[in-house]
Amino acid sequence: MLEFGTGGFRGIIADDFNKTNLKLIAQAISDIYHERNYHTPIYLGYDYRFMSDYASVWISETLQANNIKVIISKSEVTTPEIMYTCKKNNVDFGIMITASHNPYFYNGVKVFQQEGMDAEKVLTDLIEKKINSLKEYKTSPLQEGIRNNLISYIDIHDDFINNIASFLTPIKNKNIKVLIDPLYGTGSITLGHLLNTMGIKNPTIIHNTHDPLFGGMVPNPTKINLIKDASLVKENHYDLAISTDSDCDRLGVLDENGNYVDANEILASLYYYLVKYRGEKGDIVKNLATSNLVDKVAEKLGYKCHEVDVGFKNISSAIKKYDALIGGESSGGLTIRNYIFGKDSTFASALFLEMVSNLNKPVSKIIKEVKDFASFHYIILEDQMDYKNKEYILKTCKEKQPKFTYKLKNEVHLNNNYKYYFEDGSWALLRFSGTEKVIRIFVEMPNYEDAKENVKIIKDFVTEIETVGV
Template sequence: MIKFGTGGFRAIIGDEFTKANLELLAQGLVHKMQDEHVENTPLIIGYDRRFLSDIGAQWISSVFAGNDIHVQFIDIEAPTPLIMFVVKKTGAKYGMAITASHNPAEYNGVKVFTEGGRDATKEVTNDLEGYISKVSEDQIRRMDFDEALKEGLVEVIEPMNDYIDSILSVIDIEKIKSKHVKVLLDPMFGVSKTSLQTILLTCRCDVDVINDRHDALFGGRLPSPSAKTLSRLSNMVVEGGYDLGIGTDGDADRIGLIDSEGTFIHPNDILVLLYYYLVKYKGWKGDCVRNIATTHLLDRLAESFGQKCYEVPVGFKWISEKMDETGAIIGGESSGGLTVKGHISGKDGIYAAALLVEMTCAIGKPLNAILKEIKDTYGHCEMSEYDCRFSQEKKDQLNELLFTEQKLPEFDEAVEKVSYMDGCKVYFKNGGWIICRFSGTEPLIRIFCEMENYTRAVEITDTMREFLGL
């Protein structure tokens, strides 16, 4: 059974990520499009650098071509935000990216996008799961990929220039040019190099790149930007005298940042920095959106600007929906994904990186100085994070304890309220909080805790971890 999580369908290669399952998924979406009478619109499809991503895109395209549905095929290793941009620009009803984003190398998957270039909502993916479950092998229609190319049912498109130009059109290029910024880029063996390097070079930045070769094992690291995975970037930024180090995850929809002193800037702080910049320095006005496991410092910032910060479940589709509903100008999550109003309705690490470079040039201060200015004004919030893999038996135990019995440890902080909107989140009266939730993309339970300092956050995390027997 193909199931969609918070970031699409993801599975271990050779286990559930197979040709047979991709063909089922494709035929299910074909039937959905036919019932919605949109089968005369093209499907946009692209892929990243993971093992079988390019071939998987061809398998899916062959099924659409076999059902006489036109496919626009991005035949380069494409960032996920580029694919979303094409869905939006062409007015397509559906698009797909063959990627498992930041998951370990043994995973691959499929992200589904809908009209406007946005992540498919839970309602859409639930509906699609229903269609897939009803597909039988004899219903799957295929056309050889090369034959589909000859017949014109698969059309190769080259949208990279349009995507790059769309970002350059909203960045203050002249402001960046005047500062001669020196940047070290780490694509983490993923797909951001061409687009991000081109954007930065156009802005006359001095750009060097590491970890840019094609390596389906991602150099043995998790392709997710964190203090640990970007340690080499951090060291090289200091040694090389760079102004900034930028890391992007496997499909370039998430960003990691290293300041000139080699310090990892937490994604929470990236979101705070950009909202601060957009409102205080660029004169924008509007609310912001964060997921339930993201810093509450954003709430304080919004309140000081006379705006509101909205809290939504984990999964970027919830952020996009709330931004559309409220007109918010920025939305993001503590894992490094964010979007800004006027661009695509999904995460884009490439656009975020360009905007951050603009910010440092416009304000004329190092990132750490800007961040200190914010926290000295609005208060310090530091986050502790803990992940633990589990067996099905352990998951059942944790579900019973947390969500059926709704038991909690005895915290040495006064509790204000508890929410079960997405996982179990405890709000403390001092403004801190802790959340436990199951990952929607991997067999992990995740604990996030934010308090006034890191030591206190770790103490509260340990209290929850020991209570859960982790």
């Protein structure tokens, strides 16, 4: 049985990510397309992962066999490029072949709905239901679709970068020394183009070749994956380093000392910059796993922070609902009002570079300025653990709580998340990942020791539940 999570379908290559399953996915989408009387073309993109180009052909062959026009990217693209193209052309469906930040042996399919938004759960549930009820699919050769004008190709890159540029203000310091690490992903295409458009002189770009093994790394710009980059920053005196995941919707940053700037700090600093220095107006949206630093910055700026469930589609929906200026999450994705309804690291990189250039301050000083402004200096820790019985753990969490060292104020159960709020403003989160079979744990507290202790308390709590439930 194929499953669609918060990031669509992801599977192991040659196991559940295979030609038959991809064509079943395409057939399910085709059936829904016709049931809803859609008439717009479907834009389809693919990234650098192994078999992504083949997968785009297999899916296109089934879509066009169902008399659906398909417009395919001429070459590899980032996920946000397809989201942007879908939004611009006001189409009903878009598809991206990627497994985002998962290990190299994964690939997957992301589906977008109207306005280029991530597919809502109602739609992904329907796709999943149809896939698992299908026994066959239609297909016809790619060349037949080309002859019948059902399949064509498009170059997206220039239009995408020009759109990003329209959201920027001119930068003052074009001599900032920046290291770019796309981790062998398609960010190597867009980031190079972006820096040239912004006029930033002589950037250094590493890991920018096509390597479906991603250099043996998990292609995610986490702190541990940027350790070598940190050495390069210090040795070569870079002002900052920017890194993106394999399909370029997650962002990681290192400051001038090689220290990791986490996604919470990136989101808070950009919001602060947009309001305080660019004069933009509006609230901010974050997910359950994002630091209260964001709330405090919003409060000091005279605005409100809206908290939503994990999944960027929820952030996009809240931005629309509240007409918020910006929204983002702790995993490294963000967007702003009137841009695409999805996270984009090329765009986030552009904003961050603009901020650093125009404030003409070291990154570490900017982050300190933001935290001092918010009077907020808590520590957030993240961890994860495997699990066996999801339903039993969720059921038990309804009945009792971990024995935290902080006094509990209240708790919120939202889908696969349990968030615990403490009286001093600290919090802890236990959530089941929608893309991997792991429990993710987040704790934000005034100091590292307390945060570490309460992470362990949650892990011990889950272990005890599973031991009893065996």
